[in-house]
Amino acid sequence: MLTCKQIAPSLSIPDGRQVLPFLRSSRPPKEKVVVVMGATGTGKSKLSIDLATRFSGEVVNSDKMQVYEGLDIITNKITEEEACDVPHHLLGIIDPNVDFTSTNFCSMASLAIRSIAGRRKLPIIVGGSNSFIEALVDDETHEFRSRYECCFLWVDVSMPVLHRFVSERVDRMVENGMVDEARQMFSLDADYSKGVTKAIGLPEFDQYFRVEPYVDLETRAKLCQEAIDEVKNNTCKLACRQLEKIYRLRNNKGWKVHRLDATDAFLKNGKESDKAWNELVAAPSMVILSRFLNNFGPNIYMNPTTVRGTAMETAMVTATH
Incomplete structure (x- = not known):
């Protein structure tokens, strides 16, 4: 995929190669981190793979049950096939008999994110445990915010539609x-x-x-x-609690969360569902993330070979801030 390069502003440097005072005091740019949020069953993992495969990313799991070894069906872990060779961190690695706290998560996630960013990959934090995400991002010492700039993507689905999907998903899990x-x-x-x-x-x-x-x-x-x-x-009650936490983070704590409504993709089947997902979720997310990563203005978007035609037009209408 072609990527657009930022053009550095032209500076007039005085003779003698003296560095301007404002340049000496400037801070290095923050590393970029993406956070994919949403209630259980909304397609967070699917979106994380869409983004990771297009922006050279690696996933950091923030689901407090999926960190444990075993119970792959019950905890609904992503399969090897679904992962599409995207590396996943903090997934199925903790002894199932110990308690994994938010403090544990913050410590291990921070190490994973630092490692990913150090290899010039994009860290993508994904999971429904918003208490873990909040503890990491808004830590007491503000270390995370001082080091990283976050792009929050929220995959949302109408609750009646999501409840029906959750019921069907549990039936598949039983099978x-x-x-x-x-x-x-x-x-x-x-x-x-x-x-x-x-x-x-x-x-x-x-x-x-x-x-x-x-x-x-x-x-x-x-x-x-x-x-x-x-x-x-x-599971439906869990989805409602997760949604309430996202509203609190957005409305009470002022997190700038980009909402992506995936309801129509859940109402359709087969290729029509895939098309709706691309137009309503994947394509808008790519536009938002491209701007975020490249500091583009409102009229510059990602390369059209990735987002085309109707998908791009729909992206600009449906991506809310």
């Missing part, structure tokens, strides 16, 4: 083996307040696993379905 995965983690003395056991998809099956060996097939099927329905309900 892919979610119940068996949960069963492997079940213990009669399980503590659902520690480590990965807090993940939605484990506590909901506890009662079912306790009585499963002692009930008939009909009762077993009924209890299993009740547990699945509880997973769906709790």
Whole structure:
């Protein structure tokens, strides 16, 4: 992909090669970091891959359940195929029996981001744990803000539409083996307040696993379905809490968050869905990110070989600030 280069302003330097005073005091530019936010199921991972493959980026996971080893189905980790060879950090690396705190996240994420930026790659922080993201970006010493400039992208989907999608996604997770995965983690003395056991998809099956060996097939099927329905309900409640936090970060803390409405892409199927995603989410994000990375003004956009025609026009209409 062709990239546009910034043209440095022409400065008149006096004879003798003396550096102007204002140049001596100027600070080096901050490193750029992208943060992709959104409720569970809205397509954050998909957008992060879209952006990483176009802007030479690497992903830093900020989902507090996906940092743990195992439970790939229940925690809905991105698959190797979906990752498209994009490197992912803080994904599936923590012992599932220990607590991973926001302090732990800030320490490990900071190291990952520094490493990525040091290799001249773009760090893309992605995940639904907004408390982790907030702790990292707005740390008490303001170190992160002093070192990095952030571009916040928010993938949003209408809640009724998202709830339907979440329900269908849980059904797919069941088909892919979610119940068996949960069963492997079940213990009669399980503590659902520690480590990965807090993940939605484990506590909901506890009662079912306790009585499963002692009930008939009909009762077993009924209890299993009740547990699945509880997973769906709790996931929808999580999405609502995540949305509330994003509103708070934007409205109360003043984060400049770019909202991208992906609802229409979720209402369509197949190629029509892909087209809507590109026009309403991917293309506008590329425009926003290109400006952010290159400090372009409002009338300069990324190379048209990447964003074309209707997609570009739609991007300018739908990308809100």
